[in-house]
Amino acid sequence: MIANTPKTPYYAVIFTSFRTDDDAAGYSEMAEKMVEMGSKMKGFLGIESARNEVGITVSYWETLEDIRNWKQVSEHQSAQLEGRNKWYSAYKTRICKVERDYGFEKL
Amino acid sequence: MIANTPKTPYYAVIFTSFRTDDDAAGYSEMAEKMVEMGSKMKGFLGIESARNEVGITVSYWETLEDIRNWKQVSEHQSAQLEGRNKWYSAYKTRICKVERDYGFEKL
Numbered sequence: 520m521i522a523n524t525p526k527t528p529y530y531a532v533i534f535t536s537f538r539t540d541d542d543a544a545g546y547s548e549m550a551e552k553m554v555e556m557g558s559k560m561k562g563f564l565g566i567e568s569a570r571n572e573v574g575i576t577v578s579y580w581e582t583l584e585d586i587r588n589w590k591q592v593s594e595h596q597s598a599q600l601e602g603r604n605k606w607y608s609a610y611k612t613r614i615c616k617v618e619r620d621y622g623f624e625k626l
Numbered sequence: 627m628i629a630n631t632p633k634t635p636y637y638a639v640i641f642t643s644f645r646t647d648d649d650a651a652g653y654s655e656m657a658e659k660m661v662e663m664g665s666k667m668k669g670f671l672g673i674e675s676a677r678n679e680v681g682i683t684v685s686y687w688e689t690l691e692d693i694r695n696w697k698q699v700s701e702h703q704s705a706q707l708e709g710r711n712k713w714y715s716a717y718k719t720r721i722c723k724v725e726r727d728y729g730f731e732k733l
Contacts, residue, residue, distance in 0.1 A: 520680070521642050521643075521644070521680070521716060521717070521718045522642075522718075524720075531638075531640060531720065531722055533638060533640065533684055533724075535628050535629070535674050535684070536628075537628070539732070567642050567680060567682055568680075568682075569676035569677050569678045569680055569681060569682045570676050570678065571676045571677065571678075573627070573628070573674055573675075573676055574676060575674055575675075575676045575682045575684060577640055577642070577682060577684075583725075603730055603732075607730065607732070608731070608732045609628060609729070609730060609731040609732065610628070610729060610730050611628045611629075611727060611728070611729035611730075612727060612728055612729065613631075613638065613724045613726075613727040614724070614725050614726040614727065615638055615722035615723060615724045615725060616722060616723045616725055617640075617720045617721070617722045618690075618721050618722060618723055619720075619721040620718060620719060620720040620721065621718070621719055622716070622717060622718035622719065623710055623714065623716060623717050623718075624715070624716040625646070625710075625714070625715045625716065
């Protein structure tokens with residue numbers, strides 16, 4: 520799905536990552552749980568995700584405060600810690616203001 | 627690769643897309659050519675890309691003007707048109723200012 524975001528401005532978190540070879544099942548379970556929890560947070564607008572060697576997950580939010588709030592949720596903090604300990608060999612998180620957007624859909 | 631971007635602020639273009647089933651070879655060739663051309667443009671900082679069902683490509687740029695310049699390059703304009711005619715069933719482009727970033731790398 521392409522996230523059905525509102526009119527700009529809104530915010531995006533681009534999370535780019537490389538996985539270790541460890542614990543694929545635990546990772547999948549946690550990833551699913553975090554999407555489920557995150558998408559219930561105030562200000563959540565949508566999420567897009569793809570992985571080949573590199574994984575890219577972009578989540579969209581109404582405000583920077585919504586992003587901060589989600590980052591602080593204790594289950595999410597535990598997941599981040601476990602991510603660094605087990606599941607990711609490297610990642611980068613980028614907090615962005617979406618200033619303009621446009622799209623196309625074939626009819 | 628995680629794009630080796632400089633200190634914030636810089637800009638990101640998030641391109642989220644769905645492919646048609648048409649012309650996979652032509653699409654791959656053009657995608658490769660556009661990455662090659664785009665990465666030679668002034669202000670280009672890096673690119674990250676992954677595709678499962680949905681494809682996400684994020685390119686990073688120094689300024690909004692650099693993004694506009696690349697959008698206007700005639701070969702890129704032709705590729706965009708061909709994209710709408712043949713390769714994509716839907717896409718969304720989001721122009722973002724990256725305000726903050728942080729990362730992790732396992733030693």
